[in-house]
Amino acid sequence: MAVLVANSLTKVYGGGGNGNEVRALNGVNLTIEAGEFVAIMGPSGSGKTTLLNILAGLDHASTGTLDLDGQAVHTLSGDDMALFRRRKLGFVFQDFNLLDTLTLAENVALPLALDGADRKTVRVQVETVMHQLGLGESMHRYPYEVSGGQQQRAAVARAIVHKPALVLADEPTGNLDSASARALLELFTKLHQERHATLLMVTHDPLAASYSNRIVFIKDGQVYSRLEREGRREAFFQEILQTLSVLEGHGHDLGPAHS
Numbered sequence: 192m193a194v195l196v197a198n199s200l201t202k203v204y205g206g207g208g209n210g211n212e213v214r215a216l217n218g219v220n221l222t223i224e225a226g227e228f229v230a231i232m233g234p235s236g237s238g239k240t241t242l243l244n245i246l247a248g249l250d251h252a253s254t255g256t257l258d259l260d261g262q263a264v265h266t267l268s269g270d271d272m273a274l275f276r277r278r279k280l281g282f283v284f285q286d287f288n289l290l291d292t293l294t295l296a297e298n299v300a301l302p303l304a305l306d307g308a309d310r311k312t313v314r315v316q317v318e319t320v321m322h323q324l325g326l327g328e329s330m331h332r333y334p335y336e337v338s339g340g341q342q343q344r345a346a347v348a349r350a351i352v353h354k355p356a357l358v359l360a361d362e363p364t365g366n367l368d369s370a371s372a373r374a375l376l377e378l379f380t381k382l383h384q385e386r387h388a389t390l391l392m393v394t395h396d397p398l399a400a401s402y403s404n405r406i407v408f409i410k411d412g413q414v415y416s417r418l419e420r421e422g423r424r425e426a427f428f429q430e431i432l433q434t435l436s437v438l439e440g441h442g443h444d445l446g447p448a449h450s
């Protein structure tokens with residue numbers, strides 16, 4: 192079952208007809224099946240943030256359609272969009288985005304509390320997910336009392352506690368040291384394998400991307416190529432490096448993808 196179907200998405204900024212238009216997305220098609228772990232890569236300015244903002248319901252495409260978990264998202268606006276986002280999506284950001292005045296457990300509880308879940312349900316679900324993610328000891332600590340790696344783990348707990356249809360991660364390892372980054376990526380792999388979570392991660396980092404199962408490379412607002420992991424992660428990592436060198440113009444040009 193497809194969790195996300197994006198069809199011919201375009202985004203034009205500054206479309207006032209004054210010649211200052213920027214075509215940030217130019218006909219992006221993307222389908223993500225339930226249980227997939229997909230990475231989006233591409234050079235700076237290629238349209239990744241624009242695409243993520245549209246997939247996250249934070250911005251509307253200029254043209255094209257977006258279905259998420261069976262809902263035509265491009266037809267939603269205002270409160271309906273906010274409600275859909277809160278219930279169906281989970282977010283992990285580069286800078287963790289935890290509230291400093293709340294404990295880790297209170298942060299993780301937020302999506303459920305905002306949705307009006309009763310206190311017992313909130314407590315049980317928060318404890319369950321935090322224990323699963325190895326945060327049982329740190330539940331009542333504040334973000335500034337734990338490491339960056341633990342903060343990001345709590346952010347992941349917050350992103351999945353309400354069992355969203357899709358988790359969107361924007362450079363989730365960008366502020367982590369390499370050991371914490373690997374731990375986070377292994378956690379993503381575990382969520383994907385054991386909880387069948389559907390994950391979409393935007394990253395510059397080929398190592399981070401090598402933990403996914405499929406990569407969509409964007410260039411100049413278009414899907415440029417796609418890569419599927421078939422064997423070991425190490426071999427996938429090498430394929431990613433080769434694709435990036437072509438994408439960034441240091442190798443033989445493959446041309447844009449047709450699918």
Ligand SMILES: Nc1ncnc2c1ncn2[C@@H]1O[C@H](COP(=O)(O)OP(=O)(O)OP(=O)(O)O)[C@@H](O)[C@H]1O
Binds near residue numbers: 234236
């Ligand atoms: N609000 C905006 N108004 C005008 N142009 C914009 C706006 N946001 C992005 N752009 C332009 O759209 C294009 C795509 O930008 P986007 O931020 O999506 O790329 P990106 O791949 O996320 O880049 P990076 O990796 O540097 O974050 C760029 O040319 C950018 O300058």
